[in-house]
Amino acid sequence: MKKNELKIFIPSLLYLLLALIPTLKYQWPLSWDIFYHVHVAKLQLESWPTFWDNLTCAPYGRPIYYPPLFHYFLSFFAWILNLNPLLLAKFLQPVFASLTMLSFTYFISKIYDARMAVLSGFMLFLSPLFFRMMLPIPETMAMIFVPAAFYFYFKNTQKSSIIAGIFLGLSSLTHLLTAGIALTILTIFTLAKRRNKNYWIMLVVSTIILSIWFIPLILKYGYLFRPPPPEIIPPTRYPMVLGIIPSIFALPGIYFAFQKRRENNVFILVWLITTLSISMLYIFGVKLLVDRILYFAIYPLATLASLTILKIENRKIRLLLILALIFASIISGYSTIKSLKPVITESQYQVVKWFEKYGDKKSVVISADYRLEPMIVSIARQPVSAGGYAPGMLRTICIKKYLENKFTEEDIKKDKVKYVVIRSNMKKPKFGKLVYQNKDYKIYVLSFQ
Numbered sequence: 001m002k003k004n005e006l007k008i009f010i011p012s013l014l015y016l017l018l019a020l021i022p023t024l025k026y027q028w029p030l031s032w033d034i035f036y037h038v039h040v041a042k043l044q045l046e047s048w049p050t051f052w053d054n055l056t057c058a059p060y061g062r063p064i065y066y067p068p069l070f071h072y073f074l075s076f077f078a079w080i081l082n083l084n085p086l087l088l089a090k091f092l093q094p095v096f097a098s099l100t101m102l103s104f105t106y107f108i109s110k111i112y113d114a115r116m117a118v119l120s121g122f123m124l125f126l127s128p129l130f131f132r133m134m135l136p137i138p139e140t141m142a143m144i145f146v147p148a149a150f151y152f153y154f155k156n157t158q159k160s161s162i163i164a165g166i167f168l169g170l171s172s173l174t175h176l177l178t179a180g181i182a183l184t185i186l187t188i189f190t191l192a193k194r195r196n197k198n199y200w201i202m203l204v205v206s207t208i209i210l211s212i213w214f215i216p217l218i219l220k221y222g223y224l225f226r227p228p229p230p231e232i233i234p235p236t237r238y239p240m241v242l243g244i245i246p247s248i249f250a251l252p253g254i255y256f257a258f259q260k261r262r263e264n265n266v267f268i269l270v271w272l273i274t275t276l277s278i279s280m281l282y283i284f285g286v287k288l289l290v291d292r293i294l295y296f297a298i299y300p301l302a303t304l305a306s307l308t309i310l311k312i313e314n315r316k317i318r319l320l321l322i323l324a325l326i327f328a329s330i331i332s333g334y335s336t337i338k339s340l341k342p343v344i345t346e347s348q349y350q351v352v353k354w355f356e357k358y359g360d361k362k363s364v365v366i367s368a369d370y371r372l373e374p375m376i377v378s379i380a381r382q383p384v385s386a387g388g389y390a391p392g393m394l395r396t397i398c399i400k401k402y403l404e405n406k407f408t409e410e411d412i413k414k415d416k417v418k419y420v421v422i423r424s425n426m427k428k429p430k431f432g433k434l435v436y437q438n439k440d441y442k443i444y445v446l447s448f449q
Contacts, residue, residue, distance in 0.1 A: 001305045003128050003291065005109060005114050007114045007115075007117075007118045008102070008105040008106055008108075008109045008114055008117045008118060008121070009102065009105075010118055010121070011105055011118060011121025011122055011124070011125075012098045012099075012101040012102040012105065012121070013098065014122075014125075014330070014333070015094075015097040015101045015125075015133070015134070015333075016094045016097060016098040017094075018097070018333055018334060018337045019094035019096075019097035019098070019337070020094050021133045021334075021337050021338065022093070022337060022340050022341075022342075023091060023093045023094055026090075026195045026341065026342050027342070028086070028089075028090065028343075028344050029038070029086065029089045029092075029093065029135075029136050029339070029341035029342065030089040030093065030135055030136075030342055030343070031045050031135045031136060031137050031343070032135070032137075032343040032344075032371060032374070033137045033388070034089050034135075034137055035086075035344075035374035035375050035377075035378040035388065036056075036374045036378065036387065036388030036389050037066075037070060037071060037074065037089075037137060037138065038055070038074065038086050038089060038378045039053075039354075039374065039377050039378035039387070039388075040053065040064060040066065040071045041070075041071045041072075041074040041075040041078065041085045042075070042085060042381070043055075043064070043071075044068070044071050044072060044075040045075045045078065045079060045085075048075070050064070051063055051064055051216065051220060052064065053387075054321075054383070055377050055381065055382075055383045055384065055387065056373075056374075056377055056383075056384055056386065056389075057385070057386065057387060057389065057393055057394065057395065057396050058383035058384060058385060058416070059364055059383065059397070059415060060363045060394070060395045060396070060397075062393060062394045062395070063217060063220070063221035063224075063392070063394065064392075064421075065217070065223065065224060065225070065389075065391075065392035066138070066389060067138065067172065067173045067174055067175065067176060067213060068173065068213050068412055069138075069170060069173040069174040070137070070138035070139070070175075071173050073141065074088060075088065086378070086379070088311050089136040090136065090171075090184025092136040093134045093135070093136050094134070096133070096134055096135070096136060096141065096144070096363070097133050097134035097146045099443050100134075100143050100144050100279065101121055101124070101133060101135040101146075101156050103143070103144045103146075103147040103148055104120070104121065104124075104143075104147050104299055105117040105118065105121045106147065107147035107148070107150055107151045108120050108121075108303055110151055110154075110167060111151075111154060111264040111267065112222065112264055112303075115242075115310065116303070116306055116307070116310060117344055119306040119309060119310065119322065119325075119384050120299075120302045120303045120305075120306045121302075122325060122326050122329040122330075123245075123246050123249075123301075123302035123305050123306055123325070123329065124246075124298060124299070124302045125218065125329035125330070125332055125333035125336075126242075126243045126245045126302075126325075126328065126329050126332050127242055127243035127298040127301070127302070128241065128242075128243060128245055128336065129241065129242065129243075129291070129294065129295045129298050130298065130333065130336065131336055131340060132295050138174045138175040139175045139177070139178055139292075139295075141174050141175070142170075142171040142174040142175035142178035142179060143178060145167045145168070145171040145174065146167070146168075146171055146178060146179075146182045147172045147299075148164075148166075148167040149164045149167035149168040149171060149182060149186075149202075150164075150182070150185075150186070150267070151164075152164035152167065153186055153198070153202055154263075154267065154445075156198055157198070158196075158197075158198060158201055159341075161198035161199075161201040161202045161205075162201060162202070162205050164202045164205075165202040165203065165204065165205025165206040165209070166205060166206075166209065167203065168182060168183065168186075168202060168205075168206040168445070169205060169206035169207070169208070169209025169210055170209065172206060172209070172210045172449075173209060173210060173212070173213060177208075177292065178296070179206075181274070181275060181278060181293070183203075183206075184274055184278070185201070185270055185271050185274045185275070186199070187199070188274055189266065189267055189270045192264065192266055192270060193263065199437040201396075204205055205407055206329050211409060212382070215397065216374070219344050224392065224394055225392070225440045226390060226391045226392075226393060227286075227287035227288065227355070227390050227391065228289060228390055228391055229287070230282055230287040230288055230289070230290075231288075231289045231290055231291060232282055232288075232290055233279075233291060233294070235280065235292040238276070238279075238294065241291060241294050242297060242298055242301055243295060243298070245305070245325070245328070245405035246298070246301050246302050246305045247301065247305075248305075249304075249305035249306075249308045249309060250272075250301045250302075250304040250305040250308065251308075252308040253303075253304030253305055253306070253307035253308040253311075254269065254272075254304055255268050256307055256308065256311055257304060257307065265307075265386055266301050268300045268304060269300070269304075271297075271299065271300035272297055272301060272304065275293060275294070275296045275297040275300070276294075278293050279293040279294050279297070281418045309321055309322060309325070345440070346377060347438045347439060347440035347441055348369075348371070348372055348375060348440075348441075349375075350438050350441075351372060351376070351421060351436070351438070351441050351443065352372075352375050352376055352379050352380055353380075354435075354436045354443060355376050355380035355382045355419075355443075356379055356380035356381075356382075358435070358436075359376075359380050359382040359384075359419070360418065361380075361381060361382055361383075361421065362383065362416075363383065363416055363417065363418030363419075364383050364384065364385055364397070364401055364415060364416050364418065364419070365382055365383065365384045365385065365417075365419040365421060366385050366397075366402045366403070366417055366419065366420045366421070367385070367386075367416075367420075367421040367441070368403050368420075368421060368422045368423050368426060369387060369421070369423065369441070372388070372421060372441075373385070373387045373388065374387055374388035382419075383416075385397050385399055385415075385417070386399065397415045397417070402417065402420055402429065403420075403422070403426070403429075405429055405430050407428065408431075409431070412431070415428060416445055417446060418445060419433060419443060419444070419445060419446070420443075420444045420446060421441055421443050421444075422441070422442050422443060422444070423440065423442075423443070424437065424438075424440055424441060424442055426442075428442075428444065429444050429446065431447060432444030432445070432446055432447075433445045433446075433447055441442050
């Protein structure tokens with residue numbers, strides 16, 4: 001690597017340092033989703049490989065429909081390092097943050113240059129969504145693979161298309177939404193540039209890799225995906241979500257990219273337009289978590305914003321603007337990181353610890369707070385009625401009847417329910433004996449005696 005290209009590591013090193021702040025400050029990782037993923041990683045540690053989860057959606061259990069690579073990664077290194085997977089996930093935050101940033105800046109440096117890459121990296125810190133790059137979840141790991149897939153596909157040779165297919169396949173074995181958006185971008189870019197032959201090579205390779213997990217899973221259990229409840233963000237609020245400064249500076253960049261439709265400009269435009277178009281599919285009734293989709297737009301937006309700045313001809317003004325933006329990026333990034341906190345509260349942890357110590361590890365827990373169940377199952381290994389990742393729920397017991405006291409003794413026996421966790425202001429469940437309470441929650445054991 002040339003000395004000039006070493007500059008692309010600067011945003012990555014900055015993000016590494018920023019991500020260390022919450023990593024060293026808090027006991028827990030930052031994401032709620034990580035509790036479900038730690039649970040599945042523990043299942044793989046206990047019986048590898050397994051396609052069945054018997055502890056969530058209890059007493060029925062369910063197939064593990066979530067792609068496995070992140071869980072294998074987590075379980076493997078937890079085993080090698082002899083670490084609790086939750087602790088390992090916490091220390092993955094600065095690693096994932098720096099690698100995601102580096103993967104992106106390296107790609108930009110190859111299709112543009114090092115200056116563009118560094119500025120694009122700093123521009124990401126001005127987006128409120130940039131914090132997602134450090135979350136220890138499959139989406140983040142997949143976004144390390146995606147720019148690599150883009151880079152090798154961009155080289156447009158048969159060999160590089162095979163490598164692109166490998167990275168896209170790894171992404172699909174990690175997070176299907178990320179891989180699906182990446183494939184859509186590559187497909188539209190292919191149609192625009194007429195790269196049919198190498199596209200099919202990439203697609204075949206990635207499909208073969210994806211099938212390693214999904215063919216055995218589908219043959220055994222079929223496939224199910226229930227769209228999550230939509231979270232809508234109107235397009236008028238997109239600049240606020242994506243970042244005001246990157247959005248403003250990206251507008252002239254879009255014009256410049258359209259004006260000079262070089263291959264790199266076309267790709268970045270396709271990336272941005274495709275992602276924004278997908279985010280608006282809710283207009284046609286598609287259930288979407290719009291903020292999750294918009295996260296994928298911050299990368300091309302930052303690139304186009306950087307293109308605007310580097311197009312300024314007056315060298316003095318350009319340099320002053322770059323320095324001002326770098327300063328603003330550092331302040332904004334630090335401010336965003338400082339505001340992040342783990343989702344688990346002290347009251348929730350006390351409930352989890354009770355189940356870890358006193359739970360029988362076989363009866364089902366019903367919780368009025370759905371956020372508690374992934375925490376209980378991942379730490380205490382107590383079966384729960386739901387347990388996170390709602391799109392993969394095949395069959396569940398009726399939680400509502402227990403929370404509304406409309407259940408019978410026969411229901412308890414059939415559903416194998418023994419524990420009900422309610423909020424402190426909720427009515428006691430019938431047949432319930434209070435065994436624990438704190439300021440937010442009460443735990444009842446159901447008994448007929």
